[in-house]
Amino acid sequence: MLHRSPSLLTKAIFFIAILLAGAGSWAQLPTKGSGGAASAVVTTPHVRAELVAHAPQGIEPGQPLWLGLQITHQPEWHTYWKNPGDSGLPIEMAWTLPAGLDAGEIAWPLPKKIPIGTLANYGYEGTVLLPVPVTVASSFAPKVLSGDATVRLHATWLVCRKECIPEEGDFTLTIPARSTTAMHGAAFDAALAAQPKSVEAQGSQARIEGNTLQLSVQGLPEALRGKTLELFPETPEVIENAAAWTQAWKGAVWTAEVPLSAQRSNSPDPMPVVLAAEGQGYRTALKVLGAWPTVAAAATVSPALEAALKANAAAAPPPATTTSAPAATLVAALLGALLGGLILNLMPCVFPVLAIKVVGFAQHAQDRRAHRLSGLAYTAGVVLSFIALGGLMLGLRAAGEAIGWGFQLQSPAVVAGLAALFTLIALNLAGVFEFGHVLPSSVASLQARHPVADSFLTGVLAVAVAAPCTAPFMGASLGLTATLPGPQALAVFAALGLGLALPYLAAAFVPAVARALPRPGAWMDTLRRFMAFPMLATVVWLVWVLGQQSGIDGAGALLILLVALGMVAWALSLAGTARRFMAPVSVLALALLAWTFAPHITNVAAAPAAPPAAGSTAQWQAWTPGAAEQLVASGRPVFVDFTAAWCVTCQYNKKTTLADADVQAGFAAKNVALLRADWTRRDPAITAALAQLGRSGVPVYVLHAPGKAPVVFSEILSEGELRAAVAAL
Incomplete structure (x- = not known):
């Protein structure tokens, strides 16, 4: 008996992977706690941030009310004080409070000095609470029914280890206005105790002597005398934070000689500083004597701070503004999408699924009505799937998330699900099992009774593997969709799907093509079994992709589960006593292996340093x-x-153009720094950088040069074009 391409049930399994695509992308986003969007907790891979409150006597005029952001850092990560030092950015808070409540400034706890190479920063590690005093006016009135007050906070922070990640969070907290809120009282007490205490500034001064500051401080507690103090200037860009400096005690007066920053951009008078020893800080404002040296015109901001500012701007999601495109621009985008979809039929990642469709067309070659219905259903599956993926991406972007095209394969769970699906398809094509033997006949015959649904799901399956391959032909068009209104953006995605399905839609309605197709026969069974090998090759590719995300342990775990899945499919195809014995054993084995090894698949491996391209120096x-x-x-x-x-396409360019000896020699001759932004796993900073370039997917190649605008190359990278651009530097 000849069997067609994988059954309707096999393709229906893919809908689970489509659902996992959305869930997988959300699983890697900051966690907002059990309250969803209205939560007091935001969790990222680097910190856990929580909005907390302290109202010992409830929210009443004249009574203390404190709000605060409590940040717990992962080991070795830190955020910054009001003066971050040589690099970094301070935490910023924007409050939305009920009428009658007014938030003050952050009561910054004492920071610590964090040396990083030749730089010195000021910030916090471990757990820190940043308290904010709130003034309650007599006009304050809580909610009529609940008697509660709802406060909202939008906070941004830069969290760093060796690398820096800009992060942000939206917090919502409901406080009972007429009862005590003291659950975090101990944390607020500790944070306020860690706040530097003010000391009398009379007689204290900072005298400018050339490029140094001569500090003289009086009024410090007697317990500090004779001890080595730490100095934290509240004004950034004044002193050399990492430089060595001298200090001494002259009776009750503490003196120090501190070098001024070569990149000084501020000239405070008075100059507020914090002095600390043994975890106790004291704040004073020093009168400045003498004239500040002239600030060099080129040194308005230190290079370290400038890099941090640019990093923060680059990682921030682009403004969510949309404007209708001019008619000519929209038509060009639609035509580009249509052409990109047509070319997509030639991509190797799409070929295995399209071959299934060719076999189906051959079956219907003599049945014109069935042929046309199949073509229409396949087109509908392709177009609607592209619209659904485009809508999901645009929806995530509208929610403020940094999402780009190809996000579905950034989830290890989706990659593993696709690998399992293609393994089952390959085994079915090879004849290892038939659905008619595995399932009840009423279920296994779904394909025969619903050929239209079968063709529709073939279109869905084609989009699943085709989507990541579209960027080489759709970079500019997909980037444009981020700025278009929803209907226009979805029209671009629909045009892309129509381009992919167009050859088969034309074949369904052009009699000459139908007459050219061979008649059904024994050759179809041979072709069907041969097509198992491209399917297995696709599985190899997916396992390799997972290895880039979850490491060798994740790839090994997936291979183990695929073998067990194959054994289950084989066991269920047996008959009689063999099936009754082997089926439960194989299913139990798969369950035990999944319980043991599945966590390795979704564990994100540490990102390795970018290796040299093959053959490159x-x-x-x-x-x-x-x-x-x-x-x-x-x-x-x-x-x-x-x-x-x-x-x-990325991998092809990496092994050819980027590995070319002449290209590498050109890079070396011009001392070009080579950076690789790996988007295999979700990275909001890379997504934002692509959006700034007007792109929504990879590959993208950019050449930066001092004093020149960045050059963005074609996705199909040409050796001659790249060599010419490098030679012109």
């Missing part, structure tokens, strides 16, 4: 926000490769 470095700008500011050109393991 230049060393590629991992891209980080602001790195390219900082290198360009130092006078060095930079080439950035935005890539992903699941992007076939």
Whole structure:
């Protein structure tokens, strides 16, 4: 008996993977607690931030009310004080409070000095609470029914280890207005106790002597005398934070000689400073004597701070503004999408699924009505799937998330689900099992009774593997969709789907094509079994992609589960006693292996340093926000490769153009820094950087040069084009 392409039930399994695509992308986003959007907790891979309150006597005029953001850092990560030091950005808070409540400034606890190479920063590690005093006016009135007050906070912070990640969160907290809220009282007491205490500034001064500050401080507690003090200037960009300086006690007067920053941008008078010893801080304002040295025109901001500012700006999601495109622009985008979809039929990642459709067309070659229905259903599956994926991406962006095209394969769970699906399809094509033997006949015959639904699901399956391959032909068009109104943006996605389905839609309605198709026969069974090998090749690719996300342990775990899945499919196809014995054993084995090894699949492995391209002599470095700008500011050109393991075009360019000896020699001759931005796993900073370039997916190649606008190359990277651009530096 000849069997057609994988059954309707096999393809229906794919809907689970489609659902996992959305869930997988959300699973890697900041967690907002059990309250969803209205939560007091935001969790990221680097910190846990919680909005807390302290109202010992309830919310009453004249009674103390404190709000605060409590941040718990992962080991080795830190955020910054009001003066971050040589690099970094302070935490910022924007409050939305009920009428009658007014938030003051952050009561900053004492920071610690965090040396990083030749720099010195000021910030917090471990757990820190940043308290904010709130004034309650006599006009304050809580909610009529509940008697509660709802406060909202939008906070932004830069969290750093060796690399820096800009993060933000929206917090909502409901406080009972007429009862005590003291659950976090101990934390607020500790934070306020850690706040530097003010001391009398009379007689204290900072005298400018050349490029140094001569500090003289009086009124410090007697317990500090004779001890070595730490100095924290509240005004940034004044002193050399990491430089060595001298200090001494002259009776009750503490003196120090501190070098001024070569990149000084501020000239405070008075100059507020915090002095600390043994965890106790004291704040005073020093009168400045003498004239501040002239600030060099080129030194308005230190390079370290400039890099941090640019990193923060680069990682911030672009404004969610949409404007209707001019008619000519929209038509060009639609035509580009249609052409991109047509070319997509030639991509190797799409070929295995399209071959299934060819076999189906051959079956219907002599049945014109069935042929047309199949073509229409396949087109509907392709177009609607592209619209659904586009709508999901636009919806996530509208919610403020940094999402780009190809996000579905950034989830290890989705990659593993697709690998399992294609394994089952390959085994079915190879004849290892038939659905008619595995399932009751009423279920297994769904394909025969619903050929239209079968063709529709074939279209869905084609989109699943085709979507990540679209960026080479759709970079500009998909980037444009982020700025278009919803209907226009979805029209671009629909045009892309129509382009992919167009050859088969035309074949369904052009009699000459139908007459050219061979008649059904034994050759179809041979072709069907042969098509198992491209399917298995697709599984190999998916396992490799997962290995880039979850490491070798994740890839190994997936292979173990795929073998067990294959054994279950084989056991269920047996008959009689063999099936009754082997089926339960194989299902139990799969369940035990899944319980043991599945966690390895979704565990995100540490991102490795970017390796050199094959055959290259230049060393590629991992891209980080602001790195390219900082290198360009130092006078060095930079080439950035935005890539992903699941992007076939990216891998082709990496092994050919980027590995070309002449290209590598050109890079070396011009001292071009090579940065690789790996988007295999979800990275909001890379997504934002792509959006700034007007792109929504990879590959993207950018050449930065001092004093010149960035050059964005074609996704199909040409050796001649790249060599010419580098030679012109």
